[in-house]
Amino acid sequence: MKQVTLNHIHEALGAKMVPFAGFNMPVQYEGVNAEHETVRNGVGVFDVSHMGIFKISGPNALALIQKVTSNDASTLVDGKAQYCYFPNTTGGVIDDIITYRVNENEYLMVVNASNIEKDWNWVSSHNDVNATLENLSDGYSILAIQGPKAIEAMQSLTSVNLADIKFYNFVIDTFAGVKDVVISATGYTGSGGFEVYVKNEDVETVWNKVFEAGANWGIKPIGLAARDTLRLEMGYCLYGNELNDEISPLEAGLGWVTKFTKDFINSDNLKAEKEAGIKNRLVGFELIGKGIPRHDYEIVDAEGNVIGKVTSGTQSPSLGKGIGMGYVPVALAAEGSQIFIRIRKNDIEAKVVKTPFYKK
Template identity: 70%
Template sequence: MKNTALTEVHESLGAKMVPFAGYNMPVSYEGVNAEHDVVRSGVGVFDVSHMGEFLVSGENALSLLQWVCSNDVSKINVGGAQYNCFPNDKGGIVDDLIVYRIKEDQYMLVVNASNIDKDWAWLETQNTLKSFNAELRNISEGHSLLAIQGPKAIEAMQSLTEVDLAGIKFYTFEVAPFAGIENVIISATGYTGSGGFEIYCKNEDAAQLWENVFKAGANWGIKPIGLAARDTLRLEMGYCLYGNDIDDSTSPLEAGLGWVTKFTKDFVNSEDLKAQKEQGLKQRLVGFELTERGIPRQGYDIVDADSNKIGHVTSGTMGPSVNKGIGMGYVDTAFAKAESKIFIQIRKNLVPATVVKTPFYKG
């Protein structure tokens, strides 16, 4: 089990630690609902240093990324970021990721912790197979990442940098001093729906970063937040979680990721995905709200009014901000339209639900 540079800090704060994606991670400190509410109304800090970071450089860096990524990487300016996915050659998804353009010919890929080794092997294989010969560096082990999230994040952190934090627009970033540390990446690609930004630094600077962030945020009631609240926050926004809502077997089109699947270029398995789009999808990932009491959970069956199975739940919870059972799941296309009536099999009960457009939380 790997530790982040801040594991001892979390333990000293009384965090409940659990194994997650090969790392010893804080799942909660004072309780999921309380931590969730801190991010929705104030400012909270997640240690997400388990995430992976790869550097892709050189004159063929863009060509490699155009091939392995479904989105059009050429549209990213220096200082910009883009949500993306790696399609595999079987119709599924290797991983979803964020691509940062650091320099004209250098990109940083931020990938899911559970997929670091798999993604790295995939990237290396494609780089060699297609003779791109881009320069690849896996810098995951040496870097830490804090996500400072919530509507008070900007004013709470402004004293730590000369960069105008309010000026960092969604999916852009700055490289600048922050909290007394040089060459920090300050980005705004949040996963909670409540604003804020992410700070990338080297492991040796993580303790200083954490300490200074909490000193600066003291007057705003800043608190550490665990992964359990991160999950409820992202689910209220309808954001996919790899391993739940998308995986090696789920089509990016069926997962609602058509908006990052650009057929204006060739990429891995693009012809098959284009054919799938033209022929029509058999199932789709939808959001749903329970209309009676209950909590949907991953793996529960979704059925129609006649108890015929029409899909399955991929993520579910009691949404703390919306105060109702919410979830996402794949259903037959006929039931994918908003307002469709479905039922969630919760043990022996069929609990009625309605398909809705996400996000569940409107902010």
């Protein structure tokens, strides 16, 4: 089992540690609901150093990225990031990722922890343009400093005006006394804030300074369980749940990051699928009856026919009701459609709702 650099700090803070994607990771500290609340209303810090980072550089870096990703990276300018995915050749998704343009000859890709090796092998195998590939995953740590108070709480740690960094933009500058830190206005919570990418040898310094700077704002460490409830309230996909090697990205609602203005792996088949029309669609739903929907629970129609499965579900800490996502036939995917979630042999009424579930 791999350990993140700050493993000893999480254990000293009393975190409950669990195996996740081959890493020993903090799943919670004081408790999911309290941590969730901290990020929605204040500021919290996640250690997400299990995530992977690839560097793609050289004059043909963009050509490789354009081939293996769904979005159009030619629209990026220096300091801009974009969400996209790696399509496979059989209609599914290898991973969903974020691409960062440092300059015209240098890009970073942040990938999911469970897919680092798979992604690396995939990108490497398609590198017929001799771009320079470096897997930085084992040398870097990532801290996600999230919440509406993140910017004011962290401003003392850098001369960069954090409020000026727009969503999905980033700078590389000094942060907490450490040079060349990537400060990115991204996150997986829907509550604002940013993520910082630092070398492993610097991350303990940065962590300590972040907690000193944020003390007056009630800053707290946040575990992966609250990260999941926060992302689910926003309707964000999680690889392995909403996305996998079989599920169509178009059915997953990723048409907005699928750009047919360029050629990429499997683009012809995806274009044909779009033109023919998708059969199922990923939807968000709220329970009308009592209960908590969980991953893999069956979704049924009014007659009791199984029409799909819950991909993610929880009791929403912000809304106080059961929410979830899952794939249903297009005919039942419209907002307001009545569906039922089979919870311990009982079919509990739910309705399809527009995501995000949580509105600020």
